[in-house]
Amino acid sequence: MTGASTVASPEGLADVPAVAIENLGKRFGGVVAVSDVTFALSDETITGLIGPNGAGKTTLLNLITGYLKPTSGSIAIKGKTVTGWLPHAVAGMGVARTYQNILLLDSETVATNILIGCHGALQRRRLVTRAKEWRSRPGRDVVERLLTVLNLREVAKDEVAQLPYGMRRRVEIARALAASPSLLILDEPTAGMTRDESDEIGRLVQQVRDAGTTVLLVEHNVRLVRAICDEVLVLQWGNIIARDSAERVWDDPVVRTAYLGDMEGQESETGPAKQEGGTTNAGA
Amino acid sequence: MFDWLNPYTQLVAAGILVNALLVLSLFVVFQCGVLSLATIGFMADGAYTSSLLATKQHWPTVPAIAAGAVVAAVLAYIFGRLVLHLRGIYLALGTFALGQVFVLGIANFTWTGGPGGIVGIPVDITLAELVFVVLAVGVVFQLVHLSFVGRALRAIRLDERVAAGAGINVARYRTLAFTASGFLAGLAGGFEAFQTGVISPDQYSFVLLVQILALAMIAGSYLWAGSVLTAIAIGVAQQYIGTTDALAEGLLYGGLLVVVMILVPNGITDPRLLRRLTFRRLRPHRGPSSPPTSEASPSGASPLVIK
Numbered sequence: 396m397t398g399a400s401t402v403a404s405p406e407g408l409a410d411v412p413a414v415a416i417e418n419l420g421k422r423f424g425g426v427v428a429v430s431d432v433t434f435a436l437s438d439e440t441i442t443g444l445i446g447p448n449g450a451g452k453t454t455l456l457n458l459i460t461g462y463l464k465p466t467s468g469s470i471a472i473k474g475k476t477v478t479g480w481l482p483h484a485v486a487g488m489g490v491a492r493t494y495q496n497i498l499l500l501d502s503e504t505v506a507t508n509i510l511i512g513c514h515g516a517l518q519r520r521r522l523v524t525r526a527k528e529w530r531s532r533p534g535r536d537v538v539e540r541l542l543t544v545l546n547l548r549e550v551a552k553d554e555v556a557q558l559p560y561g562m563r564r565r566v567e568i569a570r571a572l573a574a575s576p577s578l579l580i581l582d583e584p585t586a587g588m589t590r591d592e593s594d595e596i597g598r599l600v601q602q603v604r605d606a607g608t609t610v611l612l613v614e615h616n617v618r619l620v621r622a623i624c625d626e627v628l629v630l631q632w633g634n635i636i637a638r639d640s641a642e643r644v645w646d647d648p649v650v651r652t653a654y655l656g657d658m659e660g661q662e663s664e665t666g667p668a669k670q671e672g673g674t675t676n677a678g679a
Numbered sequence: 680m681f682d683w684l685n686p687y688t689q690l691v692a693a694g695i696l697v698n699a700l701l702v703l704s705l706f707v708v709f710q711c712g713v714l715s716l717a718t719i720g721f722m723a724d725g726a727y728t729s730s731l732l733a734t735k736q737h738w739p740t741v742p743a744i745a746a747g748a749v750v751a752a753v754l755a756y757i758f759g760r761l762v763l764h765l766r767g768i769y770l771a772l773g774t775f776a777l778g779q780v781f782v783l784g785i786a787n788f789t790w791t792g793g794p795g796g797i798v799g800i801p802v803d804i805t806l807a808e809l810v811f812v813v814l815a816v817g818v819v820f821q822l823v824h825l826s827f828v829g830r831a832l833r834a835i836r837l838d839e840r841v842a843a844g845a846g847i848n849v850a851r852y853r854t855l856a857f858t859a860s861g862f863l864a865g866l867a868g869g870f871e872a873f874q875t876g877v878i879s880p881d882q883y884s885f886v887l888l889v890q891i892l893a894l895a896m897i898a899g900s901y902l903w904a905g906s907v908l909t910a911i912a913i914g915v916a917q918q919y920i921g922t923t924d925a926l927a928e929g930l931l932y933g934g935l936l937v938v939v940m941i942l943v944p945n946g947i948t949d950p951r952l953l954r955r956l957t958f959r960r961l962r963p964h965r966g967p968s969s970p971p972t973s974e975a976s977p978s979g980a981s982p983l984v985i986k
Contacts, residue, residue: 460844486846498844500837502950510827511834515846517827525826534827554951574845 411474413438413578413609414459419468421451421458421633428454429633431468436578441600441610443620443641446630447653452613453495455630456580459611460492461485472578487515491576493567495583495613501556505547505566508555509538512573534573541569544599560587568596572603579603580611585619597623621645629653680807689806690874695914696809697871701891702898702906703816704863709900710829711856712836713763714771716888717755718864720778723883725751725865726872727785730797733873740803744869748862754781755861756854763853778888786880796879797872804873812870813907816863820903832856836900893932897939899946901953909947 412435421429429451436442446452457463459470461482469478472488491512499508513534517525520533542548545565550558555566568584581600585593597619604610614620620627620641627644629637631653637644644650681689701718708715729747732738738746762773785791823829834842835849843849872878898909913935920927943949 462840462843481848482840482843483846483848486844492844494840494844498838498841500834500841502837502945503833507830510830511841511845511847514827514831514834518846529826554954570845 412436413473414611415471415474416459417469417471419455419458419470420466421454421463422466427633429458429465432630432633432635433468434628434635434638436609436611437626438609439604439607440625441604441612441623443624443627444611444613444630445615445617445620445627450630451633452630453582454633456492456582456611456613459485460490460580486574489574489577490580491571491574491578492580493564493571493582493584495586497560497563497567499555499563499566499570502554504552505555505558506538506542506551508566509541509547509569509573510534512570513537515574537573537575541572544572545569561589561592564588565596568599576608578609578611580613582613583615584612585614585616593619681805681810684806691914691918693804693806693809693870693874695911696806696813697867697874698891698894698914699813699907699910700816700863700867700870702894702910703820703903704860704867705891705895706898706900706903706906707820707863708856708860709895710836711832711853712839713853713856714767714774715857715860716771716775716892717758717778717781718860718891719883719888720781721751721755721861721864722868722871723782723785723880724754724861724868726868726878726883727791727797728865729869730800730872730878731791733801734797734799740801740873744804744866744873747869747872748865751865751868752858752862755864756858759854759857759861763850763857782880782883792879794880796877798877800872800876800878802873802876804870809870809874812866816866817903817907824903828852828855833901890932893936897935897946899943899948901946901950902948905946905948 415435417433419429419432420427432455444452444455454463458465459472461477461480461484464479469476471477472485472490475488477485477488500511516537517533520528525533538551542551545568547562547565547569550562555563558566564584564587568581571579571581579600584600585596588596593616600610600612601623612620612624622641624641627637627639627641628635629644629647629650636653637647637650639647681692684692701722704718704721705715725744725747727747728750729743732743732746733740758777762770762777765773786794791797823832831842831847831852834845834847835852839849868883894909894913895906897913898906913931917928917931920931939946943952945951
């Protein structure tokens with residue numbers, strides 16, 4: 396539990412990274428999902444987390460957000476050790492996330508699903524404020540803004556179960572943004588989206604960063620990662636095998652071998668774009 | 680206020696309202712996905728606490744009933760922390776055992792009157808008072824329903840992972856709901872005791888639990904008003920069928936429960952059903968979804984002023 400050591404830095408809070416992970420490990424029985432991962436995310440950057448299927452990306456996100464308890468190592472958020480904390484407590488530290496297999500309250504409306512994201516802010520208000528603001532339906536202004544930003548206004552009162560895949564993704568992103576997070580974790584936010592949609596999500600993520608949020612992005616869409624990430628972490632077999640800028644990371648031979656395949660490094664970069672075309676057809 | 684009703688009707692109406700409180704006591708835990716079968720136990724706690732205070736300590740009726748409800752709530756809080764970490768059927772069994780322990784305990788102490796119960800409880804609760812209490816409870820439920828607390832409870836029922844990810848302390852809200860459930864059951868127990876003047880352990884039976892459970896299932900776990908209306912509607916229907924006919928009563932509850940489970944598995948206050956009934960559009964989105972556009976934001980420059 397020495398993860399909070401960064402707090403001691405004399406420069407003060409400015410030096411405290413949004414997330415600092417030290418020697419983090421997670422094993423499920425005999426399977427090592429994440430082993431000895433150490434990294435820190437700088438404030439107000441977009442960090443891409445990539446790696447082949449089964450590399451431990453989602454496990455890593457689940458460890459950071461408290462859904463899984465690590466078997467070793469420590470996690471610090473804004474300098475505070477949160478190792479072993481429950482998800483709601485981690486969320487209380489200003490962490491919001493989306494899930495790989497979209498998790499929404501299916502029988503509720505889009506607006507309600509987004510409102511759920513405001514819970515922390517509403518809960519933190521003082522009782523007097525709550526009583527005063529009760530009539531103005533607190534949280535609605537945030538929802539209204541997000542409905543506009545994510546172009547969901549038209550379906551605001553619709554049940555989310557009825558929506559197509561891409562829209563459901565956007566509702567999830569809206570819910571995460573409703574928490575005004577200081578760390579936003581997106582688990583494959585553009586999976587199943589058309590090219591236009593994912594470009595728009597990319598622009599949105601950049602705006603979120605510019606507004607002062609640190610973003611950790613798990614994504615298979617290489618084009619998007621190249622376009623928006625400030626830095627890329629490559630995970631394989633639960634280890635970080637490379638860390639570099641989004642432009643340079645692809646030149647690393649280890650990354651080429653691990654992620655893009657042995658023989659066709661250059662060609663497979665177009666692979667995800669092709670997949671995108673496929674999902675477009677499937678979605679239409 | 681209800682003098683125009685004959686005494687028998689008043690008694691029946693009071694019984695129906697007590698049932699409504701019991702159904703609400705289940706509703707409040709169903710709302711956050713906890714299947715609690717301890718309600719009857721808490722009802723017994725409330726009834727015995729208030730009756731003992733009134734008969735042995737000569738407390739006035741209103742403080743006695745309030746104390747009964749508070750004691751039931753405190754017990755619910757303490758024991759809720761023990762059983763609420765369970766899930767699914769284990770939770771149901773845990774709460775069932777809890778409720779039975781209370782009833783059996785009461786039956787086996789001498790200071791509670793043992794199996795014979797307590798007689799001579801002052802009968803001085805009017806129907807008007809009971810109506811007032813149910814309405815007051817309804818107002819509180821409505822305020823909670825509209826607030827972030829109600830939303831959090833519903834989120835926990837629908838998906839605990841989503842709730843936790845949004846910063847909702849699942850364990851705390853479940854304990855809160857369980858405590859409220861104990862309070863309402865205790866309140867119902869107290870009111871019943873001061874309506875009938877006589878209580879004994881055998882009236883807090885499994886049969887009563889099943890009846891209340893059936894009502895709660897039919898009512899669903901979305902709107903509190905559904906619980907009250909279901910309790911009233913079925914209570915009234917029961918008067919026409921006749922309370923002496925156990926078979927007819929069984930058919931009424933069992934039959935209704937089966938029909939509701941088939942037609943509206945989430946009860947008559949299922950939000951989907953309500954949306955359909957209020958003719959809100961429920962159109963399927965099969966066409967290609969429109970991508971989010973920057974033009975949608977009026978300012979254009981930075982639509983996200985999140986900070």
